[in-house]
Amino acid sequence: MDKIPVGILGATGMVGQTLVQMLDRHPWFEVTELAASERSAGKTYEEALDGRWNVSSEIPAYAKDLKVRECTPKLDCKFVFSALDSSVAHEIEESFARNGYGVSSNAKNHRMDRDVPLLIPEINAEHLDLIRVQQKLRKWKGFIVTDPNCSTIGMCVVLKPLFDKFGIEKVIATTMQALSGAGYPGVASMDIVDNVLPYIRDEEEKMESEPLKILGTMKNGKIQDAAFRISAQCNRVAVRHGHTEAISVQLSKHADENEILAAWKGFNPLKSLGLPTAPEHPIAYHREPNRPQPKLDANLGSGMTVSIGKLRKCSVLDYKFTILSHNLVRGAAGAALLNAELLKSKGYFEG
């Protein structure tokens, strides 16, 4: 099979770099275009990075000498990943969609648009039907799909099996989020070494709204949002990768602990699709009392598995537990990539 040529918008940022890394030797896709800001355009990718390669020891060979281009819809491919900053993503992504490109975006700009899928393949693949709506409404030949905020994704993967089996009434979540979630240079070291920052701009709003759309149901070309309440408190801690979240949940129906564990264990809706980036298990439950931990568990399933631990009764809501997911992989680059793989497997790359 010939590989499908794809581009990466915002390729020099931290999410862009992770995409460059994850797409190295990808069985379906081949990166033919790296695009970034005007300042980088014309340089090789390595020059454009100027020492800011942050993912591992070496820039993948395929990318090193690729000439970086501007983020205009003249790239030689039909599909692009957008790791653009939200300050510029709105315009640029729309210009690509208008010009016939499929766009898998990690930016927040279009997430809550009623005609744009906010996609987690394990949860709401049927939301892809919005693409037709979107194309009709906006008169686009291409389309945009988005992935959720990095702290939202892990929580939604974990809530979905509970939502399906028992219903959800209320969720309280407190996050301890990793530094790479803020990009580069991101959080100043003087703000976080020996410290906790109890604030991440706009993060709580995203965590409280996005899941309701994600867990919503398609009806007549529209998403009907899920109806439960979420309250989030978001904090930054001195961890490189891996968002930890302490969650309490109130269910609609009674469930005992074994039923909950079984719901998580049985959750693997992508199993039969053979998506290259889909982990063998989307959820891993750890029985040790001191797990999950970023350093031990963030890379589970190549960073795509969400870890859970410490399920126990909550005296205020029903249950509480701790989750962990790799914010740059499951929560950003891997999310955009898995979305693209779903699109491919559902036929959205044809024609």
Next chain:
Amino acid sequence: MDKIPVGILGATGMVGQTLVQMLDRHPWFEVTELAASERSAGKTYEEALDGRWNVSSEIPAYAKDLKVRECTPKLDCKFVFSALDSSVAHEIEESFARNGYGVSSNAKNHRMDRDVPLLIPEINAEHLDLIRVQQKLRKWKGFIVTDPNCSTIGMCVVLKPLFDKFGIEKVIATTMQALSGAGYPGVASMDIVDNVLPYIRDEEEKMESEPLKILGTMKNGKIQDAAFRISAQCNRVAVRHGHTEAISVQLSKHADENEILAAWKGFNPLKSLGLPTAPEHPIAYHREPNRPQPKLDANLGSGMTVSIGKLRKCSVLDYKFTILSHNLVRGAAGAALLNAELLKSKGYFEG
């Protein structure tokens, strides 16, 4: 005025060291006895520490050459602070109380005994009446008062004004606790650098039970526990000093944000007592959206002020906010010391 001679049991540990530091040039008390394990007894305090002095650059001059004694009730003083490990505190503290010593303990062993005050001077000074009950029941000439767990104290100081003005129904708290709370050597560096530990042994149980006793009311020589529900999730983060807690609370009566802020602002029940270690303000509310932070706020009021920030509506309970308090000072050594000062001011050092 002659200073009152006092002793410190468990003087070489991290809480003991902080007491040694805080009692340097104390206007009321003079440390005449430092006691620790057999292994340390007979050495000077400096020798016994063997390089493990961890509080600041220098051991206070008064303590350096003091001969460390065993923790037996033959110390030359009438009052002792106990910073003993819970594995030995039970026996030793009782032997001191039996032999006529007043004991201000930081150990967990006697906290939940129905005849022992679990004291936060700003909150439940009237619980000192339990001392008479305790002495009668146990036939002790001395007595034991305890201070709460380090993650409990900050939360109780903050809840007390709300409890009094509006009543409390439910509390959900997620902690991000500092390393010094685990003592020394405590948390292994490989467990916490670039990591979060979602587990602190027995900590959640303490946070869920102690506040109900602390906020309870004395009736006929008994404490009637407060009746609300607390659910806690406790985590360790890579911070040296200062426990951060994300709290959601449901009140019994409606309160708007200004009423809550006013309740916190007006809270200063010790103001007239002149206790040396009582901070000018037990509570400080920070209006900046990214406060409180351990590095900026843990030392406020010489470590005795509890910081609050980010008060806002909670969509599941009523309100949410973040608190921060210095776990070694307000949460341990300073707590035991303030308890002793209250005892002194209430006449418990006479006779």
Next chain:
Amino acid sequence: MDKIPVGILGATGMVGQTLVQMLDRHPWFEVTELAASERSAGKTYEEALDGRWNVSSEIPAYAKDLKVRECTPKLDCKFVFSALDSSVAHEIEESFARNGYGVSSNAKNHRMDRDVPLLIPEINAEHLDLIRVQQKLRKWKGFIVTDPNCSTIGMCVVLKPLFDKFGIEKVIATTMQALSGAGYPGVASMDIVDNVLPYIRDEEEKMESEPLKILGTMKNGKIQDAAFRISAQCNRVAVRHGHTEAISVQLSKHADENEILAAWKGFNPLKSLGLPTAPEHPIAYHREPNRPQPKLDANLGSGMTVSIGKLRKCSVLDYKFTILSHNLVRGAAGAALLNAELLKSKGYFEG
């Protein structure tokens, strides 16, 4: 005595903030002017900081509402501290000196000018004679004195007594420097959490050249540089405050360990001057094998004492040892302040 009005240029940066803090209730000086970039001018100091106050819990009361002014020589004082970034310091500092202000600068721009003192009061107070040379040469009514780079100062304080007693031939120094030395936002957290950065721009060059001027001798209105060789390797580590330096030194004359310790112990040339910011001991030698450490020793002498430890034979040069000094205090703000105090005590504020 009426206090002397002074201004701070670059008052919002990390060194500026530390000056604001250190000048709170200073016995000789009173800050009447805070100046910063155009962007900040016209705002109150608190507004200009916009949440970036990084030194402690509270902005000193005197500074909070002071109106920030532009860095032009129209400030209502005769003396200014410059904590300006080197990209703008050159022009601005000269304009102040030209207009009759005394300038105590922390910027690198004028440090190596042959007619500008590179001053450490304990070491080369006599270099102040350069001020007359400078004023004559440049036709200035005011003047500029500078303090050395933060990693240079500690090393020079420690080398000076050895230089005087035994002579120095060669120095090899490897630094482990704190984050606050890079200002704010400075080092990105993703670059330093769980990492070491083996590079600080231009730092090694400063460490290898500045000491030779500092330890130089005044002759006929000129400084004759000291003649020995320094080789530095500079690294950044995840420490908030306090530069640690591993140093090997070759002396001109034989010296045994006791003679070296005695030279350090006896070093206190400012003792009789009564400068408010001069520490009781400029040097503290720690005998414990695991000292000095940033967390224990950086604040010694209110951050103005340089710590040394681990003196032992070096099998390549003569001796090796470890030093530590507070980069923001002894190495920047406190250095500029001590320089000003020396100027005052030497009569440079009169007339």
Next chain:
Amino acid sequence: MDKIPVGILGATGMVGQTLVQMLDRHPWFEVTELAASERSAGKTYEEALDGRWNVSSEIPAYAKDLKVRECTPKLDCKFVFSALDSSVAHEIEESFARNGYGVSSNAKNHRMDRDVPLLIPEINAEHLDLIRVQQKLRKWKGFIVTDPNCSTIGMCVVLKPLFDKFGIEKVIATTMQALSGAGYPGVASMDIVDNVLPYIRDEEEKMESEPLKILGTMKNGKIQDAAFRISAQCNRVAVRHGHTEAISVQLSKHADENEILAAWKGFNPLKSLGLPTAPEHPIAYHREPNRPQPKLDANLGSGMTVSIGKLRKCSVLDYKFTILSHNLVRGAAGAALLNAELLKSKGYFEG
């Protein structure tokens, strides 16, 4: 080919765990025996670890349920890796060698014995001839080979090509060592978060003596030590994995920078042997001015490649540069494993 059965002594410690990990699916060896202290014996490996698995998310499947045995020479294999603590290694390793086992040891106990190879396969494979000497002298059927201290190995790999081409006169090294080098629990978090420890017990002595033996030449069954001088200063920093070392070196012959770079580049003595754990390149030189860094470079070559950067003139000795190597892999577990692979390829597993 049937795999060779091997055992691991001290399998529960941090080096032991890394060996368990590195030997998972090893092409030549199969771990049939895990041995540890009495306390662990009889438990499965997972039980014995009791939650202290620290290497990655999951204990390899092969090891999980293996029954841990005592460290007595009754293990069902002919070759053992020793990751024992030095407090017990001496006796146990000798008992294995006496009883016919080959022992690849990471402990310090036998390193400096004149009849025991202190082996780095790239450097001194010919030192294996000592095994015959050792067996004859000690009347052992088995034998012991050792690998050097974790901070020594990286430095020796880097010095060897210089030593061969230009000769070495003097070396000054300052280390910034990772936490995992101290084992588990190892360094207390309160000692290292926001701190540097300028002390590692016995480490400087090892760095100053071991390289001379390693770089020594075999003559008549004896090693003649290399004759140059090394001075080391060892520090611990808050990094999980990867020792950084700032090195200055004086050569015997003149060499320009290109010659040095060429010497490093051309160094690959194991190339033809096909040892599974030997990296493609034992040395990687990084041209970026801010490299090597632990987070980016420690895992290069699966942790077996030593990184170098920042080669430049030293004004005191000839050249200076920074090196980095993974202390647990290249510096311990991988070192012991590579030694075993060399032994196998040289025929020491036969008979």
